[in-house]
Amino acid sequence: MIYLDNNATTAIDKTVLEDMLPYLSGEYANPSSMYDFAKKPAAAIREARAKMRDFFGAKDEKEIFFTSCGSESANMAIKGVLNCNKEKRHIITTKVEHPCVLNTYKYYEKQGYEIDYIGVNAQGELNFEELKEKLRKDTALVSVMWANNETGVIHPVEEIAEYVKSHSPETRVYVDGVQAAGKIPINVKETQIDMVGVSGHKFHAPKGIGALYVKPDVRLTPLVNGGHQERGMRAGTENVPYIVGIGKAAELAMENMNHELTEVKRLRDKLEAGILKSVFNARLNTGISNRVPNTTNIGFEYVEGELILLHLSDIGICASSGSACTSGSLEPSHVLRAMGIPFTALHGSIRFSLSRFTTEKDIDFVIKNIPVIMDKLTKISPFQTELEELRKRKGV
């Protein structure tokens, strides 16, 4: 199998699993208990929190809260801020956020909040000027994702936070860091960003664990009320093995950052160049720079994305399309639509996302096989006249 869907989820790193195992068997004590048996799990949580502090580039472990996933981190940040600032009823976000952010804001829109959704250009880059125009003194929250899950495009969140704080100091800034974590360095210490959410399973920890960085002066309400865990901000007995897992995964991500920025990028660029060179109806859906190093989004004109995925799957390649199957009909991705990707490529867009476990052999196999698949699929496409014109235009 060739796994190129690492933006959906990643394999658990073997060392992460090894570190977790003792806490899934012998070391099962509740970390809040008083006896000696509880000391090891309690210390393991402290150690994991310190690793997450370094991963975020935060100042103090107290700025780190463990959650169950990226979606929970977003909900805790957004709902927490809005609950504490009830008089502010305006929010700014983007058209290309993940549904865990967009659907949370839809909920607030129904409650009477005014939300501005900032657009992106054809390369998927945020319209910063539009954001500047929309910022108001009663803006409770500005939330912009660090990197987009479908395109990998990086948004200038540090500059955005800087601008927001200098023009409306009380506005809070939430950054969905789920697709940036482990792919590009994150260092919140030097920024004005108030909160960043991440999800363990996107950087080789298991599913079911996430984290939220919160600047010390930010007031939030808990999403889960109950015991004293996570300093009263997220009740529930701690998921010790998974907390250990995300801590270890964060440590490994920091160690592997250079590899990510050079080797993973090299393989991504090779894959991209290989496909664009050999497939006449392929187009890159983004610009070439300003992206996380592991992601490429390629539109195959006049062919159906789901058919491509099935053919890839038949030969053991896992990738993903931008479409979401909603009530039986295939809706093109909201991200690609916001970018204005032409209709001809919208339905045939495929995301390939690599990881540090992707090999040269994997990439060579994909580069070799995509033209074969595309040859088959263009032959059965109902758009033969258009494909012929495209061939002529491209001189093939």
Ligand code: PLP
């Ligand atoms: N934010 C982004 C950008 C994502 O890509 C995802 C998952 O795909 C999430 C949030 C949600 O993360 P989780 O599945 O851990 O809730």
